[in-house]
Amino acid sequence: MKRKKSIILLSAVILLGVIFWISYHYYFSEPDPFLSKGVIKKQIDEYHQQEVKEIQDIIFLGEKHVVVLFISIQYDYAQAFWEWRNNQWLSIGHNSMGSYTVWKLDKSDSESFYLIWNVRPAPNLSYIEIVGQRERQYGITQGNDYYHPEMQLMKRIDITTEQSGVEKISNAWGKVIPNFQLPTNQTNDFFVVSPSANKLTFGWVPYGTNHDILSVDDYISGNNGSGSGGGNKAFIFRLTADELN
Template sequence: MKKKRLWALISLGVMVVLSSIFIYWFYFSKPSPFPTNEQLVKEINSTPSELTVAVIQKTLPVDDRHAVVPFISKEDDYGLSYWVWKNHKWRVANIDTNGGPRVWKINRKDPSTFYFVWNIHHGEQISTFYLYLIRDRGYHVTKGVENYNPRVQMEKNVSLHEKSYGVMKLPVEWEKIMNSFIKVESAKQPDLFFNHFFPEQTMTFGWLPGDKISGKEIVSKGSGISRGYSNGNLDIENIGVLNKENIELPLKK
């Protein structure tokens, strides 16, 4: 009788240890090396996007568990695929044949995890573009209390020299400005758990091509057929093309 109980105890212990090891391996272990280009192509082609990849351009690591892979499709579209290390596998979480600039928000509440990504058609006469962080100027008077909000217009120049694609962390200064906004806006709401403030409610990102050509022309190049796939778990914000009329002091370019 006693022996039986001992065995039960031992096997229970073994089971606990094994399942902990498995859980650790499955959820928390260090990511394995990134898949080869052939594997990437196979995985992208097997998604429901009806997309066929012609060339994998490069693998761009974002952080330990996130990566972006720019590619060119059979239809000559320049696109981006977003990869996430999840459940012990590198998985493609999002594919887009429109390579216009986007912001990948790894954690939507934390601007220090925001990354600009792009893959802009190399055939165009565009060698450079500008990214913007904009908050509109405004004022309001409530019950005699005056409020003036200065315009925020921050600019970052990105060169497309030699490469059509890229990943760039949100500039540190932008991050600081956004964080100061989030802090004050969050403090306005008494309940932090249910009303989280997201910076995109007042601040927007935008971009502008640095050359003569307008942004709309660039985005509409390629096959014109937009293909994509998303598992719905990523926070990727499409950055709008600005007009020169949206920019104050545009003379500098």
């Protein structure tokens, strides 16, 4: 009887050890080397219906997040995203709309937010400004007075030297970005031109060599591309001169 109990106990310990090893390997193991360019192109085509003409760069954000900058055969300057999850590299979205991306690696940590861009060049395009703005507001709601001061944040990207890149978002921007929300009837995880209930807007503005804002006729950023992924990523769309404070 004692021998039988010992065998049962030993079997249970071995089983628990195997379960622990499998769980650790599945959820906590170090990432494998990233995918080859051939596999990257195949996955972008298969998962996102984008045929890759050229892979421009492969950028690691830590060990478990990767951004691939590429040009499609339609000459869209695009981005694709991978994350090491469940013991494999998973393709988790793309952006070929000529817009910019904020990737929040950890939604609860503003210091883990990254700005990603891959700008289609043009002879008349000099620089881009990323703008976050809110008009001054005051009033009464549910019997309580409120006041929100005017706010404007701005980041300039010199396209002549920084046509594409990834940059950790500064602390000031990181604290503000979670407040830029969609209207309640919006379901996609995009930052759009339409202001939310707090009248916050977030977008990018192209400028020419003479420092004038370029209209959509002056500069086309993409060929009706697409975007996917949602989750911790947000796509930043274009603002016009009329939409700036």
